[in-house]
Amino acid sequence: MTIGLAPTFDIGPLTLAWHGLMTAIGLLVGIGVADRLARARGTDPDAVMGMAITAAITGLVGARLYYLAQEDPARLITPWRDPSTGFAFYGTVIAALPAVGIYLRVTGRPVLPNLDVLALAFPIGMAIGRVGDLLNGEHFGPRTDLPWGVTYTDERAHVPDTGVAYHSGALYEIAFVAVLSVAMLLVHRRLRRPGDALWLVLGAYSIGRLIVFFWVRDVDVVALGLRQAQWTSLVLIVIAVAGWASTRLIAGGGSRRDAQPAGSA
Secondary structure, three states, X not given: OEEOOOOEEEEOOEEEEHHHHHHHHHHXXXXXXXXXXXXXXXXXXXXXXXXXXXXHHHHHHHHHHHHHHHHOHHHHHOOOOOOOOOOOHHHHHXXXXXXXXXXXXXXXXXXXXXXXXXXXXXXXXXXXXXXXXXXXXXXXXXEOOXXXXXXXXXXXXXXXXXXOEEEEHHHHHHHHHHHHHHHHHHHHHHOOOOOHHHHHHHHHXXXXXXXXXXXXXXXXXXXXXXXXXXXXXXXXXXXXXXXHHHHHHHHXXXXXXXXXXXXXX
């Protein structure tokens, strides 16, 4: 695969970035998918736009702060002095999930069923959004002669050298989340217990990113041969397993209480 596009392009007086454009398209597609899923699963479609806006705003802030926490902690007190560069996607997940949960609670909507809808729509939006990273040459890996290696010809691409094929972490993530999206859309009707879809998507995505980042070379190793995104993936996998277990336990306890004969202790 050969990509000859620059990270930015002009439309009249406007300069647009592929990264931002594809993120916006992914968000819009995700909103559309979430709306359809909300109707299919019997949750409130009116909650989708509120969840999306809450996730977009808090996710942007979280991504910026998480990046600075890793790369330049001293700038956390002035995070937007140079807002054009420096975002870490996992900050979006860390900030947006609790923020959306608070939004749902404040507006009197059930939290887990609506978060399930958001989680099920997430992979397709993510697959589209990561196209911007692929076009830019972000998350490149080592050089390769394999047929799916990606070669960049524009000197503004984020790879070390043009005219050379690299493994692409962005391409691998796109492929993974695309498969995850199809799988979730096929089985979502079986995931009726509140929270099951949320924890499954969070865990599966974190496992996929943990694996993909073994090929990524544009971020440094932090410890034990793992990069920051991989350490964050491990934490999120633990959270997903604990969340799944706790919601199962709570749901099971509720079922037993409902089944208990009236008048029993």
